[in-house]
Structures are given as C-alpha cells and as structure tokens.
Amino acid sequence: xxxxxxxxxxxxxxxxxxxxxxxxxxxxxxxxxxxxxxxxxxxxxxxxxxxxxxxxxxxxxxxxxxxxxxxxxxxxxxxxxxxxxxxxxxxxxxxxxxxxxxxxxxxxxxxxxxxxxxxxxxxxxxxxxxxxxxxxxxxxxxxxx
Amino acid sequence: xxxxxxxxxxxxxxxxxxxxxxxxxxxxxxxxxxxxxxxxxxxxxxxxxxxxxxxxxxxxxxxxxxxxxxxxxxxxxxxxxxxxxxxxxxxxxxxxxxxxxxxxxxxxxxxxxxxxxxxxxxxxxxxxxxxxxxxxxxxxxxxxxxxxxxxxxxxxxxxxxxxxxxxxxxxxxxxxxxxxxxxxxxxxxxxxxxxxxxxxxxxxxxxxxxxxxxxxxxxxxxxxxxxxxxxxxxxxxxxxxxxxxxxxxxxxxxxxxxxxxxxxxxxxxxxxxxxxxxxxxxxxxxxxxxxxxxxxxxxxxxxxxxxxxxxxxxxxxxxxxxxxxxxxxxxxxxxxxxxxxxxxxxxxxxxxxxxxxxxxxxxxxxxxxxxxxxxxxxxxxxxxxxxxxxxxxxxxxxxxxxxxxxxxxxxxxxxxxxxxxxxxxxxxxxxxxxxxxxxxxxxxxxxxxxxxxxxxxxxxxxxxxxxxxxxxxxxxxxx
Numbered sequence: 001x002x003x004x005x006x007x008x009x010x011x012x013x014x015x016x017x018x019x020x021x022x023x024x025x026x027x028x029x030x031x032x033x034x035x036x037x038x039x040x041x042x043x044x045x046x047x048x049x050x051x052x053x054x055x056x057x058x059x060x061x062x063x064x065x066x067x068x069x070x071x072x073x074x075x076x077x078x079x080x081x082x083x084x085x086x087x088x089x090x091x092x093x094x095x096x097x098x099x100x101x102x103x104x105x106x107x108x109x110x111x112x113x114x115x116x117x118x119x120x121x122x123x124x125x126x127x128x129x130x131x132x133x134x135x136x137x138x139x140x141x142x143x144x145x
Numbered sequence: 146x147x148x149x150x151x152x153x154x155x156x157x158x159x160x161x162x163x164x165x166x167x168x169x170x171x172x173x174x175x176x177x178x179x180x181x182x183x184x185x186x187x188x189x190x191x192x193x194x195x196x197x198x199x200x201x202x203x204x205x206x207x208x209x210x211x212x213x214x215x216x217x218x219x220x221x222x223x224x225x226x227x228x229x230x231x232x233x234x235x236x237x238x239x240x241x242x243x244x245x246x247x248x249x250x251x252x253x254x255x256x257x258x259x260x261x262x263x264x265x266x267x268x269x270x271x272x273x274x275x276x277x278x279x280x281x282x283x284x285x286x287x288x289x290x291x292x293x294x295x296x297x298x299x300x301x302x303x304x305x306x307x308x309x310x311x312x313x314x315x316x317x318x319x320x321x322x323x324x325x326x327x328x329x330x331x332x333x334x335x336x337x338x339x340x341x342x343x344x345x346x347x348x349x350x351x352x353x354x355x356x357x358x359x360x361x362x363x364x365x366x367x368x369x370x371x372x373x374x375x376x377x378x379x380x381x382x383x384x385x386x387x388x389x390x391x392x393x394x395x396x397x398x399x400x401x402x403x404x405x406x407x408x409x410x411x412x413x414x415x416x417x418x419x420x421x422x423x424x425x426x427x428x429x430x431x432x433x434x435x436x437x438x439x440x441x442x443x444x445x446x447x448x449x450x451x452x453x454x455x456x457x458x459x460x461x462x463x464x465x466x467x468x469x470x471x472x473x474x475x476x477x478x479x480x481x482x483x484x485x486x487x488x489x490x491x492x493x494x495x496x497x498x499x500x501x502x503x504x505x506x507x508x509x510x511x512x513x514x515x516x517x518x519x520x521x522x523x524x525x526x527x528x529x530x531x532x533x534x535x536x537x538x539x540x541x542x543x544x545x546x547x548x549x550x551x552x553x554x555x556x557x558x559x560x561x562x563x564x565x566x567x568x569x570x571x572x573x574x575x576x577x578x579x580x581x582x583x584x585x586x587x588x589x590x591x592x593x594x595x596x597x598x599x600x601x602x603x604x605x606x607x608x609x610x611x612x613x614x615x616x617x618x619x620x621x622x623x624x
Contacts, residue, residue, distance in 0.1 A: 015554035017185055017212040046583070067398065074391055081384055082334050117583050118555075119345035119624070121387040122239040125394065125411035126214030142214055144239045144387075145346055145555070 011039030014140070020118070021127070021142040029065075032130070032137040033072055033100060034090035040073055040123075040143065041106075044080065046115040047088045052105035054085055065097040066128050069139055072100050073123040084109040086116075120145050146188055148172075148179060154208075154607040158192050165407060166195035171203040172210060173546075173607050178599065181552065182210055190217040193409045197222060198417070199230025201483055201490065205541050207497050208603040209550030209595060213238070215412030218496035218551075221544040223481065226418045226489045231406065233415035234397060234426055236493030238474045239390040241430055242437035243348075243381030245520045246314070246470035247531060248445060249367065250452070250463055252374040254354040257619060260455055261352070261577050265620035267451040268350055269579040272444060274343035274624040278581075280443065284340070286333055290325040292340070296435030297442040300340075305446035312509050314470040315499065318438040320477075324428025328385070329392050332429070336385025336436060340443055343380050345582055345624035347589060350448060351377045351522070353529060353616035363515045363533060363613045367468045375616055376452075376465070377529060378444050379522055381474065386433035393426040418478075418491050427476070434475055441470055468531070469518035473498050473547035481542050492542045500534030500545040500610050519610050523549045523597030525578060525589060525623075526571055529616045530601045537608030545610040549597040555588045562587030571621075580623035589623060 014021040022039040026032030041047060060075045062068040076087055087106035094101040109116070121144040129140040149157040151171070156179055158170035170191035174182055182188050187210045194216055195204040201223055210219035215235025224230025257264065273280050284292065292299040297311055297318025311317045343350060353375045358364050369375070382389075397414035400406070400422050406415060416423040449465050456463065476493045483490075501508055501517040508517055516533035523529045527549075534543055553561065567586040571578050580586050604610045 013556050015556050017187070017551045017554050018218050019214065020555055062395075063399075067395075071395070078331060078335070078388075082331075114583075118588075119582075122391045124214040124239075125398070125414070126235075128411065144214060 010035040016142055019142055019144050021140065024139045024141070026137045027135045029137055030092040030095050032139050033069065033092055033095060036069060036139050036141060037073060037076055037090050037104070038088060040076070040120065041087050043118050043143065044120055045086045045112070045117055047086070050086070050088060050107050050112070052089050053107055055103050055105040056083065056085065058102045058104050060100050061098060063098060066130050068098060068100060069130060069141065070123045070125060070128060073141065076104060077120060077123065086112060118145055146183065154603050158188060160195060163192050165409065166192055167200050168195050169203050170195055170206070172206040173208045173603050173609070175599065175603055178208055178595070178603070186212045187217040190215070191220065193413060194220055194222050196408045197224055197231055197233065197413070197415060198406055199224035199228045201225050201488070205544070207546040208600045209496065209546045209548050211551045213495065215410055216493065216495040219546065220495045221493065221497045221541055223490040223492040223542050224418070226491060230418055230491055231415035232418050232423045232427060232476050232491050233413055233493065234390050234393045235412040235414065236495050237390065237430060237476050238495050239387045240381035240474055241386035241390060241433035242472045243474040244437060244441065244470060244472040245377060245379045245522055246441050246445060247468045247518070247520045248376040248465050249369055249468055250374045250376065250465050252456070252463070253372050254374060254619070256456070257352060257374050261620050264352060264451070264455045265577045265579055265622060267455050268448060269622045271451050272343055272350060272447050272622060274345070274581050274622060278342045278624070279338040280340050280342045283338055289333060289337065292439055293325045293328065293432035293435055294323045295319055296438045300439045300442040306442050310442060310445070310467045313467045314438055315472055318442060318470070319435050320431045322428060323431035323435050325432055327425045327429035328389060328432050332385050332388035332392065335388045336383060339383040339385070340440055342383060343444060343624050344383055345585070348380045348624050349525070350444065350622045351525070351618050352620040353377060353618050355614050356617040357615040359612040359614060366511065366515050367518060367531065367613070368466060369614055376448055377520065377522055378441055378448070380437070380441055380444060382433040382437035383440065385436050389429045389433050393429065396422055397426070430476065434472060438470065469520060471498050471520055479542065482539070490542065492544070494544055496547050497544045498547045499543060500538045501543050502534045502536045502538060519545055521546060521548060521597060521601060524591040524594040525618055525621045526574065526576065526591030528597055530597065531613045531616070532601065532604070532610040533613055535608060535611050538610060541609055545604045546600055549594040549600055551593060552595050553593040558590055558593040559584050559587045561592065562590055576618050577620040578623070582624060585623050
C-alpha cells in the first residue's frame with residue numbers, strides 16, 4: 001500500500017431480491033479482478049482467519065474486459081466445486097482485456113465445511129459493468145444463488 | 146414506468162414504453178403487489194423480454210414476479226419458431242428444471258406430531274444437502290450419459306421407485322431430444338456425484354399437512370383430504386444444470402451479432418431456434434432437465450425410506466404416492482393456438498409452472514378431468530398450495546405462478562434475522578426446521594417472501610389456475 005493513501009474497501013454487497021451482487025473496487029484492473037474474486041468467495045464461505053495451503057494456476061479468456069471478469073470468476077467457481085478449494089488469495093500475473101493468468105491460493109473445503117455459507121450457482125452477465133477512473137476501478141457483478 | 150390497469154389482476158406495460166419492445170408486457174398482480182413490483186427492477190425485465198425476436202402475444206409475468214437476471218423470476222415468454230423465434234438460456238435460468246414434487250401419505254397430522262423431530266432429523270441425516278454436497282449414487286460417465294437421456298426412468302430401473310412414479314411426473318420424467326454430446330466435460334464433472342442431493346438456498350424438503358380443502362372432489366382424485374400429511378420436494382439439476390447454462394449463455398452472446406439480434410441485457414442472449422447453437426443448447430438443457438427429474442426421484446426414494454423407518458411401516462401402509470412433479474425453470478417446444486392458428490412455440494417458463502387444462506392429451510388418464518396438478522411452495526412459515534390448470538390459462542400458454550416470490554434481498558433478510566433465532570420462532574409455531582447452511586434460515590425467513598396466499602389468490606381470481614387445497618408446514622429441511 002502506498003503511504004498516505006486511504007485503503008479502500010475491497011468490495012461491497014449490492015442487494016438484489018433473488019440473488020446477490022457485489023461492487024468490487026481496485027486501484028488498477030489487476031486489483032479489481034482480485035477483489036471481485038475475494039468478494040465472491042467471501043459470500044461462499046467465512047474466510048476470517050483462514051491461511052492458504054494450496055495454490056492453483058487459473059487462466060481465462062473472453063472477447064472483452066467485462067466478459068473476461070465473468071470468465072475469471074466462473075473459472076474459480078468451477079475449481080471450487082470440482083477441486084473443493086475455498087480461494088481467498090489472488091496473484092494476477094497477466095491481465096489484458098481478453099486474457100487473465102493468475103495464481104489462486106486457498107484452503108481445502110474438507111475440514112472447513114462448516115465455514116460454507118452460500119451456494120453460488122453461477123456468475124451472470126446481468127448488469128455487468130466495469131468502470132474506471134484514475135486509480136479507482138469498480139466492477140458490478142451479480143451472482144445466481 | 147407506466148402501467149395500464151387491464152382489470153383487478155392484470156396490468157399492461159405498453160410496448161410504447163421502450164423502443165425495441167415487440168409486444169406489450171402483462172403482469173398478473175393485485176393493487177397492493179403492483180406497488181412492490183414497481184419498486185423492484187422486475188418490471189423493467191418484463192419489458193426487456195419483449196425484445197426477443199419472434200415473441201408472440203405478450204411478455205408475461207406471474208404474481209410471484211421478482212428481479213432475476215435477464216428474465217424476471219415469474220416470467221413467461223413464447224416465441225414462434227417459424228417466425229424466427231429464439232431460445233434464451235437466460236429465459237430458463239441456471240438451475241434448469243428446478244421444480245417441485247408433491248407426495249401424499251396415509252398419515253394424519255396426529256401420527257406425525259408425535260414423531261416429528263425423529264422424522265425431520267431422519268430426513269436431515271439421510272438426504273445430502275448443502276453447498277456442493279455429494280450423493281450416495283456414484284456412476285461412470287457412460288452411465289451418466291444414459292441418465293441424461295432416460296431421466297427418472299434410469300433411477301427407477303436402479304430400484305429407486307416404480308413405474309407409477311414416472312406416470313405422475315411431467316414428461317414422464319424424461320423429455321425427448323436430450324443430447325448428451327451437447328453437454329461439456331465440465332458440466333459432467335460438476336454433475337457427477339450430485340444425484341440425490343437437495344442443494345442449497347431455497348431448496349428444501351417439507352413435511353406438511355393439508356389444512357384447507359377448496360375442492361374436495363378434485364382433492365379426492367389426488368388422494369387428499371383435510372388433516373392428511375404430504376411431503377414436498379424442491380430441487381433442481383445441481384451443478385450440471387448451472388454449468389450448462391453458463392456454457393451456453395457465453396456462446397449465445399456471440400449469436401447476438403451473428404444473427405443480428407438486439408437485446409438490452411447480455412443475460413438475454415439468444416439464438417434462433419432453428420440455428421445450430423439453439424439446437425445444441427436445447428439438447429443440453431433437456432439433459433439437465435432429465436437429470437433434475439432423476440434427482441427428485443432419488444430424493445423421494447430417500448425420503449420414503451426415512452418415513453418407513455421412523456413410522457415402522459411398509460410402503461403399502463404409508464401410501465406415499467407421487468401426486469405430481471412439475472418443472473418451473475424450463476423451455477419447451479409446444480403447440481398452442483394463436484389467433485385461431487396452431488403454432489409451434491418455444492415456451493420459456495422461468496419461475497413459472499406449466500398448467501394444462503382438463504382434457505389435455507399429455508395428462509395421465511387419472512387427471513384428464515381435473516387438469517394438471519400445479520404445486521406451489523410457499524415460505525417455510527406459512528402455506529403451500531395444490532392447484533390445477535384451467536382453460537383460462539390458454540392466455541398464458543397454460544402457465545401459472547411457481548411459488549411465493551422473494552420480497553427481501555438475502556442480505557436484507559440476514560440483517561433482519563440478526564439477534565433472532567428463526568429456528569426457535571418457527572418451533573413456537575410448531576414447525577421443526579433443520580438447515581445446513583449457516584445463514585440459510587435467515588435468508589429464507591418467512592417475511593423475506595411475499596405471502597403465497599396473496600399470490601395464489603391472483604392466479605385463481607384471474608382464472609389461470611384453480612385452488613384445490615392448501616398445506617401448512619410441519620417440518621422442513623434446508624440446504
């Protein structure tokens with residue numbers, strides 16, 4: 001963190017009647033993608049105090065930046081369900097408007113089953129938005145739960 | 146947004162509201178409900194659905210309408226295949242063939258009251274539920290491909306039920322045209338080991354008692370009378386369906402440019418039904434639909450086993466016959482009469498139930514006179530309903546509501562539940578509840594939902610379905 005810069009929130013929940021949405025923040029797009037992913041897993045499980053023990057390489061592609069965000073989150077969700085890993089640390093190695101490459105770290109669901117809160121079925125394209133101003137990017141994503 | 150009142154239970158969003166709407170929107174609601182709908186984004190979604198190429202009549206919404214993604218929940222839209230009509234995965238939803246089944250029993254409320262806790266705990270311990278839960282049925286991919294085509298029948302063949310169960314399931318538990326080759330390896334992977342699992346969120350298994358009968362003659366055909374115990378199961382296609390919708394939603398965004406289609410929300414992405422992409426989606430969607438019917442068949446089997454154990458009774462004495470099983474998230478190719486001409490339509494029902502009128506050829510012989518049973522789950526503190534389809538439902542392509550419909554966002558419900566024990570509150574009302582998710586009970590608290598009694602009143606008064614009986618919850622298990 002730069003000195004003198006007030007840390008911003010990683011994300012906030014936006015209420016949706018049937019589902020759940022987040023507004024994620026970041027000083028750049030890499031941080032934005034990482035924070036959106038953190039927000040998603042914070043809905044899925046209680047992440048408080050968890051230390052990571054597994055790291056997985058994640059790659060995703062899409063035709064544009066917004067759809068790439070959905071593809072990235074979708075990729076993580078797929079790994080959560082099939083490899084049973086709760087992710088909470090994200091190191092974005094490469095990010096363009098159409099490709100993302102990252103290392104996602106987390107903890108196996110196994111002994112943490114009682115931390116699970118909400119089943120996110122999928123990441124939707126509904127009201128999907130990425131907006132960027134200088135050093136403050138926001139992304140709006142709605143999840144089907 | 147401006148609404149025009151058509152009558153006490155119908156409201157019109159004129160197509161002049163938004164440039165690009167091809168037809169009017171029509172919402173079924175009473176005066177009080179329309180105010181809530183106005184403050185939600187759902188009505189805007191009704192208008193957005195009216196953009197779909199080939200849409201006929203109106204973009205409909207049932208009284209349990211609430212804000213979804215793409216389509217509103219409670220949305221019904223049909224497109225004319227010969228007129229360039231489209232199918233949209235967003236008009237079905239991620240949980241393909243999420244649906245409900247209702248099972249009767251020979252038990253009376255007094256029989257169950259004494260053993261209610263044992264019964265609820267028994268169900269909770271024997272029915273896998275919760276985020277990413279796994280079932281006891283483990284099958285190879287080759288077997289899973291068979292399951293996706295054969296649906297409930299596959300499960301029955303394995304000994305988890307009988308032929309009669311299939312007769313009382315929509316599409317006999319297996320819709321034709323399922324194409325396992327259109328299902329991605331990822332969807333197979335996510336669906337594996339999840340057969341016979343309830344899922345999470347609003348999915349549930351509920352022991353109920355019939356507390357009011359509106360139409361005794363019809364209720365008798367379904368084997369029901371006041372005071373009788375029923376079992377309701379609400380679940381869907383689990384990870385397999387979610388992944389299929391995910392895969393095809395992405396593909397269909399590409400189709401918008403390819404087929405020159407303009408829609409105001411990417412989640413309404415669609416393709417002409419005759420296109421390769423739409424055919425692939427429909428083939429995969431039907432696989433998920435069949436998976437969901439198989440799943441509910443497994444869940445019913447597990448529940449029957451628990452009842453037999455808890456009451457130490459055999460299947461014959463328990464009389465746990467399936468009344469019916471309906472899908473409430475699905476797209477179907479159906480023939481309907483449009484202005485005197487029979488047309489082949491793709492009917493999207495997203496959070497809406499098919500409701501065939503008496504005499505429909507697809508109904509089992511026993512229900513030819515009554516019309517199709519329509520099962521409407523409410524929240525876990527109030528009521529659920531059994532309705533039947535009517536001739537009046539012709540206006541909605543024989544569709545009606547599917548539940549109570551959410552009123553509060555999940556985060557608002559969790560906030561409202563802080564410092565309260567929803568479990569204890571329900572127990573005071575005599576309802577025993579078990580849930581696996583930490584926040585499920587708050588998210589699903591009764592006041593988070595519209596009153597199902599009001600929702601059902603609208604569809605009954607509007608003449609698109611008819612009340613048969615009302616149930617009250619005794620015990621509930623949630624994911």
